[in-house]
Amino acid sequence: MVDKLPEEEHPKPGFGWAARDQSGVLSPFKFSRRATGEKDVAFKVLYCGICHSDLHMVKNEWGVTQYPLIPGYHDGTVTYGGYSDSMVADEHFIVRIPDNLPPDAGAPLLCAGITVYSPLRYFGLDKPGMQVGIVGLGGLGHVAVKFAGAMGVKVTVISTSPDKKQEALENLGADSFLVSRDQDQMQVQLFSDQLFTKVSSTNNHLGFLYTVLGFFIFLCRLQWKQWMVSLTSVRSSPSVAFSCSIEVSWKASFGRCSGEAS
Template identity: 65%
Template sequence: MYPQVPGHEIVGVVEEVGSKVTNFNVGDRVGVGCLVGSCGSCDSCSSDFENYCPKFIPTYNSMYHDGTMNYGGYSDIMVADEHFVVGIPDNLPLDAVAPLLCAGTTVYSPLKYYGLDKPGLHIGVVGLGGLGHIAVKFAKAMGLKVTVIDICPEKKQYAMERLGADAFMLSQDNELMQVINMMI
């Protein structure tokens, strides 16, 4: 829809709150991921799967329930249902928090949903890119043992020393991959 102002992984400061808002006040530091609204009453919404709601409202290029256009994170202001807003502590820099609102959720949610957040479990993270490095950090914070699998040998030092990975494997090491396949 035109005009379009994109942007998700949004951080900012609350400038105004609606009369029914109870969790936030003017001046609060907040963030919004990829949704700003949903119907709130369908089976998906009732099960905390608002992203499957037939009436979900993404952070940009869509209409609010009242028919007005919503604009994303690159706009000067935006409106979001408080259910889709998270508070950000004062000690965290907003620019460092922003990626957690989408990339962070993308890796954190499945770890929690599938019960992979139990200390002592061992997981593999395939690819040490934008999502992969966040996955390693979350998994280590949860007490998991983490093996990073990547095609780039130069990433080993970063994975092990900076992110705390327990092991590193090259996906192009055919012998090692065959051994691992036999163990699974």
């Protein structure tokens, strides 16, 4: 808990869009940034991406929000977020956007982008000809399909909605598309190097991932309470038996699972 408000400690005027309550409505807000220190960088904000954690914080869904809150990684203490006209940040955490990358295209890359890029690299699923499944085609899913495609990986998109087939295949360049509600489609031959990356908060795919694939990765969209409910519901099913070990890091929650139908 800080003794003073940011406005009392920081002399640099700023303007942003803040949530003042759990309604989710943002309104204009004047505040102050800290002065630029020896290792700081001050910059004008042209575009700011959004992380789903921003939405959780705006609506106080985790019960820790301190209002007023400016989304874009407002840390609740002395730094308001990026939904504002300027930022001051430590130079060690600043990445220069290349001249050939439009600023609006770069805005989501250090949240949605790194969330899906990191596991593809970490698990070595970045080689041409390998097979990767993307479960869910929301914000993270779109970026995951594009990254995997750029790496030369063959991409299968799994979604609960058949309406996303055209988006996946024609607009994003996925190689194949499966509707998880279609049991006939889901009875496909999977490959040994295929990793299914879950980028959706829906739990409809979990039993399939646990029992058929034997290997899975969950990204940060899945809340801890949802994860516990999912794990419990699968373990209690009379038709499924498996053992599972979980490792958690700041980038992702992932694990290896062995299972068989009984």
